Amino acid sequence: MLRPAVLCLLLACTVSFSNAAVVEDGGLPVMWAHATDQLGDLPVENGILNPDAWHYLHRMSLYRLIIAATDPFLGVMGPGPTESPVWGLPLQLGWLLTSGRLADPTGATTCGLQTGDTMCISPKSWWGCVNYFGSVIPFLSGAQQGFFGAGVQMQQPAGEDYCTTYDDCKTRFPDAIDNWDKFYQGLRAAAESPLPDNEKKDALLGLYWKAQMASTYASAACNSLQSSYSTVEVTFANSWLNSAEYVAAAHFQSNIERAVKFMTPLPGRVLQENDSPPNIADLSTEENHTLRIFSWMKNMNTLLGGRLVTTWQSAMCSVTTREKGREMLEQLLLDPGFATSTFVGIITSMGTSC
Template sequence: MQCVWTLSLLQLVALWANAAVLTENGLPILWDQAPSQLSDLPQADNVVTINPWNSLQRMSLYRILVGSTDKYMASMGTNDSASPLWGLPLQLAWKLRSGRLVDPTGATTCGQEGDPMCISTNSWWACVNYYLSVIPFLAAVQKGLIGDGLIQVQVQAPAEAAEDSCTSYTDCSAKYPDLMAKWEEFFQTLKDVSASEISDFEKRDQILGAFWAGESLSLNTASSSCKAKMSYYSSPEVAFAKSWMNAADYVAAAYFQSSLNNSVLFMGPLPSRVLQEGDSAPNIADLSTEENHTLYIFGWMNRMNTILLGSPVKMWRSAMCSDKSREKGRELLQNLILDPKFAVSTFVSILTEMTRSCSGLST
């Protein structure tokens, strides 16, 4: 079974060889330049100040977070690239590389050639990522996974983003209590499970479940908080953004292990530029076949979910009723998103059968 999976993975890597490059030297872009310790960030009087509207500093949040949690991730795999947290900096890398952190209004040069490290407060994508970077980071500091407990962390909040931003753990907890609690729960689970006597398989399942609970709530929170910024984009980009959020529901329910390698594989074929009016997958001339396919599949998944009033996502969640079904679900998503020859009708028929099997288990 392992040999079959390895062969399949190698075939997919070859298939997506032309996908967007999100890494440098095998790591997310900017990783090597980003500070790796809390003490490397600007500080005065035992207060570290973070500017999450700078790409390098936002990437540093992830580098510190991944490095500080590695010791709890032994059950994930045999090396330090197996942590599910790797998916977060790779999301940021894709958004940066594809121009999605640039000011979409064109009113400033933020994120453009003259100011490439600037993250625009007008960017919907940057806004969504805020809830996947600042909040988890502050939660990890609070739970003692980052820092020595003596250094306080302050977060810069530009005036134009003050309403949606927060400046400290206390401030963020007050604004987003449920979200902060969910990420604290993940980090506590990480510590507790890693020290338990259960099998690595069980540890992995529990850690991934808690991780995706945090990421899902971050996305749900961002969906509401960042909604107004969608007005700055073309209708194809808005449609893609919505389909991207919808796809996350499927990935989360399957407990996708967003390791470094897996994340590169799944994010590589995401569109390498912001979509414009007139773009219509799978026939966007300046995007690769792989990017067109991913856009088309994401769009199909979202349209079906909208037409059927959310029942496909509900069915998918019901089908992910056990660790074995989630494993099958991850394989099914891989085939649907990464293999252009995999028919959507096959996806639907397999999903229907999986749902029936889960229903049988619950009766």
């Protein structure tokens, strides 16, 4: 069984909350080895699985269980155990932990702080709330679709009103649940599909990202929690959400190697009101570059009335253009010498060829 009190004492010594972005530990998500891939290690109440999604190791365990259950259906992603696109989610959760974004931003509790329970995910954290929709909803859907073979009800934080069962989440967020259901159903259907592996892979990535984005849109329910953050952090948060539109449309395969490459340059701490991106002295050149590009993408899309995103989505119309799109995103986000004007010009020309 997971023993929170013992594990927190052990892991508080190994987690480093620094300004450097940390998304992995020994090539795997942060504290992956301390999460479980056995349903029996999670709490059970009245015969129903009852995880505490507001404890970091429980939430990480949801991801570990999802990956273990879906890996047998994702052989088209490539050889080896780290090719599943789902790996991007636990890596992201690790970044949220080490950057301090899962802690209580109101200061009312020590949840998530080094001075409190480092494994606590605050229900008042906007980031923790958004991630709830990208962890609990896919897990509940997977359980409903028979991937885990257990009834599930998540623990409810005191005084909060998060959906905790499949039926509850389906009632409140039907599009998110429906699209995760289609992803799991698509995994089984792909096993019988006569399509070539490259087309199966692209189709499964399409289902995966449609489900991911449905969870992201559902997380608008978290918007009121942004009031506890600086305007600089809120600007980054909103540009981070906007960037997902591009990644999703390109059917990005967020395996460990690729996901780490894109997440390492994310800011390794919560941004404060006196920060002035992209010139934040205690952040790396790469982190400042990411802040600049995310801001540019969001602002340019706003200036164009949303047409940068829609043009990009239109351009991602085939397996070939999506492959080119993934290459362009890598250049834009990771190469400081890549001109943003080049990005706009290329996607405009790509869009006309569809």
